[in-house]
Amino acid sequence: MSKIYLSAKLPELGTNLLKEAGLDYQVYEGSGLISKKELIENVADCQVLICPLSTQVDREVIDAAPELKLIANFGAGFNNIDSAYAKEQKIYVTNTPVVSTNATAELTAGLIISLSRRIVEGDRLMHDQGFDGWAPLFFLGHELKDKTLGIIGMGQIGQALAQMMNAFGMKIIYNQRHPLNAELEEKLQVSYCSQAEVIQQADVLTLHAPLTEDTHHLLTSETFEQMKDSALLINAARGPLIDEAALLQAIKNQQIAGAALDVYEFEPQVTEGLKELSNVILTPHIGNASVEARDQMAEIVAKNAIALLNQQPIKHIVNGLD
Numbered sequence: 365m366s367k368i369y370l371s372a373k374l375p376e377l378g379t380n381l382l383k384e385a386g387l388d389y390q391v392y393e394g395s396g397l398i399s400k401k402e403l404i405e406n407v408a409d410c411q412v413l414i415c416p417l418s419t420q421v422d423r424e425v426i427d428a429a430p431e432l433k434l435i436a437n438f439g440a441g442f443n444n445i446d447s448a449y450a451k452e453q454k455i456y457v458t459n460t461p462v463v464s465t466n467a468t469a470e471l472t473a474g475l476i477i478s479l480s481r482r483i484v485e486g487d488r489l490m491h492d493q494g495f496d497g498w499a500p501l502f503f504l505g506h507e508l509k510d511k512t513l514g515i516i517g518m519g520q521i522g523q524a525l526a527q528m529m530n531a532f533g534m535k536i537i538y539n540q541r542h543p544l545n546a547e548l549e550e551k552l553q554v555s556y557c558s559q560a561e562v563i564q565q566a567d568v569l570t571l572h573a574p575l576t577e578d579t580h581h582l583l584t585s586e587t588f589e590q591m592k593d594s595a596l597l598i599n600a601a602r603g604p605l606i607d608e609a610a611l612l613q614a615i616k617n618q619q620i621a622g623a624a625l626d627v628y629e630f631e632p633q634v635t636e637g638l639k640e641l642s643n644v645i646l647t648p649h650i651g652n653a654s655v656e657a658r659d660q661m662a663e664i665v666a667k668n669a670i671a672l673l674n675q676q677p678i679k680h681i682v683n684g685l686d
Contacts, residue, residue: 367431368669369410371398371419374438375655378414378662385670404428412669414438418632421445426453434672436665437682440464440652441602443575447683457683458668462520463660464652469524471651472600475624476513476529476568479596481505484645506567506594509533514566516559516582517573517601518544525570526552537562540573563587568596575602583607588614595620600651603628608635615641626651 368382368389382389390406392398397418407413407429415421417439423446426432434456435445447457478484482505489495495502513529515522515538526536536554543549543556563569563583569591573579582605583597591597597620599606608629614620622643628634631649638644652658668678 367410368412368414368673369406371403371406371413371415372438374414374665375658375662377659378666381663381666381670385674387670387673400425407432412436412672414665414669415444417441417444419444421450423449426450426455434458434669434678436668438661438665441575442682443602451683451685454685456672456678456681456685458665458678458680459682460661460664461680463664464657465520465524467654467657468521468600468651469528470654471626471647472521472525472570472572472598473528475598475600475626475645475647476508476570476596479598479622479624479643479645480508480511480568485642488642508568510535511567512537512565514538514557514562514569515554516540516562516569516571518554519572519574521601522570522572523548523552525572526554534568537565560590564590564592566595567592568598570598571601571605573601573605575604580604581607583611585610585613588619591620593618593620597623598625599623600626603631608638611635612637612641615644 368387370389370391373391403419404425407425409431410429411431412434413421413432414436415438421435421444426446426449432455435450437445437457437459440459440461442457442459445457450457482503486503509532511534513534513536515526515536518538518540522538529536530553537557538554539557539559539562549556573582584607588610606629611623612635615623624645626647627649634646638646664680671678
């Protein structure tokens with residue numbers, strides 16, 4: 365029977381599909397993330413590896429799996445996989461795009477609201493010492509209406525977020541390599557600006573760009589100097605888009621007013637000092653952590669595994685193999 369290895373547990377929808385197809389599979393049952401040693405041992409004779417973003421699949425892992433035909437990544441990103449080397453070895457690499465869009469946009473919207481209205485700070489206060497009662501100047505935040513939302517990266521998630529935040533009466537500007545067409549801009553009520561203009565004008569700046577050589581450390585000490593001192597920063601895309609040491613100093617120096625991070629430069633580690641700041645919200649990479657999104661992701665990887673082993677076309681190939 366064909367062998368499939370799952371380096372993390374999937375939602376039952378995915379494993380049920382594999383069972384119904386009569387396919388042989390094994391699942392990593394350990395606590396925490398799988399070690400490289402255990403991963404190498406278990407891919408030795410497998411044809412399909414289904415793995416989450418937290419599983420690093422480098423040359424050593426690929427070389428340990430001579431029968432490998434497909435690496436099905438459970439996530440929209442695939443920076444955890446040496447996809448170029450996989451292509452050299454004629455191994456397909458797939459991802460799970462689009463299905464994370466709504467969940468990640470919703471989380472981003474939640475972080476924007478929570479940060480601007482200091483909801484997390486207020487929750488901590490009430491869980492700790494409480495408060496003395498309502499007062500005119502107590503615990504003031506900012507409304508989003510008429511504020512400028514700057515979006516860097518206007519792909520599916522950026523567009524979904526723009527639609528959501530229009531309901532709050534925000535002015536929305538964006539930047540990416542190529543502008544959207546005029547019809548879509550009008551529908552989304554967004555305006556294209558240069559990256560510098562977005563950074564300088566945004567009251568709330570949110571990142572939704574992919575991680576590439578060009579976008580690594582998209583935000584540095586120089587860019588933080590250009591931002592409004594009242595600006596808020598959100599990152600639910602990829603951690604290394606931000607130089608977190610520079611972010612820490614920018615917040616401490618009051619160059620910006622706060623940040624909310626769902627992803628981290630050295631994930632899963634958080635840059636020392638960020639946890640101590642009351643105007644920083646930190647969430648554990650839960651952008652697409654909804655039952656609905658994860659079920660759809662599980663369906664994609666399972667159906668791709670089934671299709672490949674039945675010599676049928678697979679979807680969402682990201683490393684250029686036809």
